[in-house]
Amino acid sequence: MDPLRVAVVGLGVMAQVVYLPLLARRRDVFKVCAVCDLDRNHAETLGRELSVPAYDDAAAMMDAGGFEAVIILTAGSHARLVKDALDRRYWVLCESPLAYSRAELNGIPGDARLMVGCAxxxxxxxxxxxxxxxxxxxxxxxxxxxxxxxxxxxxxxxxxxxxxxxxxxxxxxxxxxxxxxxxxxxxxxxxxxxxxxxxxxxxxxxxxxxxxxxxxxxxxxxxxxxxxxxxxxxxxxxxxxxxxxxxxxxxxxxxxxxxxxxxxxxxxxxxxxxxxxxxxxxxxxxxxxxxxxxxxxxxxxxxxxxxxxxxxxxxAFERQLIAFNRFVTEEEPPLTxxxxxxxxxxxxxxxxxxxxxxxxxxxxxxxxxxxxxx
Known part of the structure; x- marks a missing residue:
């Protein structure tokens, strides 16, 4: 089976220290295809190192496509980014907290292509x-x-x-x-x-x-x-x-x-x-x-x-990523x-x-x- 093509939004500490190294380790099941951060220079630096397109606007990255799933690692509430990704039919792995309020999540169905991370x-x-x-x-x-x-x-x-x-x-x-x-x-x-x-x-x-x-x-x-x-x-x-x-x-x-x-x-x-x-x-x-x-x-x-x-x-984070891959490829429900x-x-x-x-x-x-x- 071909590796799952993913984009990473938010290139802070968790991305650099945990997620990107593990995605590189598991090239057999993942392929990073795009990165995004509000700091464009920072995104472009990491994009060059990974040889992938870099963006400072997540919506523009998702519109450009070239991947099947989005990993969201930004600070603050993730509800808007999650909704934008789900609306575009991407699978989503989002670090917690998913949102600050229940109202932000109105309209997301129970069977959404969404997994919330808790390693x-x-x-x-x-x-x-x-x-x-x-x-x-x-x-x-x-x-x-x-x-x-x-x-x-x-x-x-x-x-x-x-x-x-x-x-x-x-x-x-x-x-x-x-x-x-x-x-x-x-x-x-x-x-x-x-x-x-x-x-x-x-x-x-x-x-x-x-x-x-x-x-x-x-x-x-x-x-x-x-x-x-x-x-x-x-x-x-x-x-x-x-x-x-x-x-x-x-x-x-x-x-x-x-x-x-x-x-x-x-x-x-x-x-x-x-x-x-x-x-x-x-x-x-x-x-x-x-x-x-x-x-x-x-x-x-x-x-x-x-x-x-x-x-x-x-x-644990690697096991979580593999569970996300199974969620996408085999529709095995996530723990959260x-x-x-x-x-x-x-x-x-x-x-x-x-x-x-x-x-x-x-x-x-x-x-x-x-x-x-x-």
Whole structure:
């Protein structure tokens, strides 16, 4: 079968450090045919290196064609670009968050040619955790799920990468930011700059991947009981979220993300405690390809506590790309499509709504009482 011809929109860090190297590694199933970035000089530099056409306007690139699928890696809301690509009958892989609001996605059907990226869902350690969880009785056996993230600055995580910066002209950036601000104001029902930034950068942009991982393992959290954000004079701040994990009332969850600019290294732990033991994932920074996620399975045999440790160097982003190829060529459904993305946006809005109530910030969040918002 011929390689899937793709175009890449957004040539920032994730494109340079993760996606383009993996697409080059998998020339057997992918062929990059065009690139696009708001910074035309930056796009042309990468286009020359890849020997493909370069654009600074995604619509013009899609109209020119020459490919079957579009990979969207831009900052901010991706809804407009996704709709433009789907309207032109392209298959789409879009990094999360797909959008800031549910209204932006009106008109996209459930069977759209759309896959939303969440590499943690495709990590081999996540697959093994699912298998181990099934062995002990599934979600109903879970007592507690805890997620803890220690997040250094992106700059410190990327010192090794030597990625080149994209520097669009200020006028183009201003247009994009104004459009994002309008969407955020409509989604949250407030002009509070702090609430908009918390939602976009800390909730959707910060723990959105974890919300998608929780949904894969257990479904959308049943409630959001508590949200704390601190310290007040630091951005991005720490955030803590807790609530009931399942609609049945069994199990709770706790989600904590600490943005610590000078912390030595990125660490993320996902711990699932059940009636018979524990399952614990340790994720490393996503910028290091083939860095293994560790799964530790703790159980009891007689009077002995047993720990089994699994590490797999298969790259989660590569597995995600192969899943996208199968989605296009074999119509194998992705782990997250439009319905999953809508569910994650709804969960994020429930979190920001609870925080607004706690902080006394007047807001009318788009996601109202339907679906049992707490």
């Amino acid at each position: 943690k869902q495709y990590d081999p350690a996540t697959y093994r955790l699912q298998e181990e969880l099934h062995k002990v009785g599934g979600a109903g056996a879970v007592r507690q799920m805890d997620i803890s993230i220690l997040h250094p600055s992106d700059e410190s995580q990327l010192l090794f990468a030597r990625a080149r910066a994209s520097r669009p002209v200020s006028e183009r950036l201003a247009v994009q930011r104004e459009a994002d601000d309008e969407v955020l104001t409509a989604a949250l029902g407030t002009d509070s700059e702090r609430l908009r930034r918390l939602y976009a950068q800390v909730v959707l942009g910060g723990v959105g991947q974890e919300l998608a991982l929780m949904r894969l393992l257990f479904g959308v959290p049943a409630t959001v009981d508590h949200v704390s954000v601190w310290p007040a004079d630091v951005f991005p701040p720490s955030i803590e979220v807790s609530g009931v994990l399942l609609d049945s009332g069994c199990g709770r969850y706790g989600l904590r993300r600490h943005c610590l600019p000078s912390y030595p290294a990125y660490h993320e732990t996902v711990a699932v405690h059940h009636e018979h033991g524990s399952l614990e994932l340790d994720f490393l920074t996503p910028y290091l390809l083939n860095a293994p996620t560790t799964l530790t399975v703790t159980s009891r045999v007689g009077t002995t506590e047993r720990k089994a440790v699994y590490r797999d160097i298969a790259e 499509g439009i319905e999953g993305a809508l569910a994650d946006i709804g969960a994020a809005q429930r979190i920001i709504r609870r925080y607004a109530e706690w902080a006394g910030i007047p807001a009318k969040v788009e996601r109202a009482e339907e679906e049992g918002a707490q």
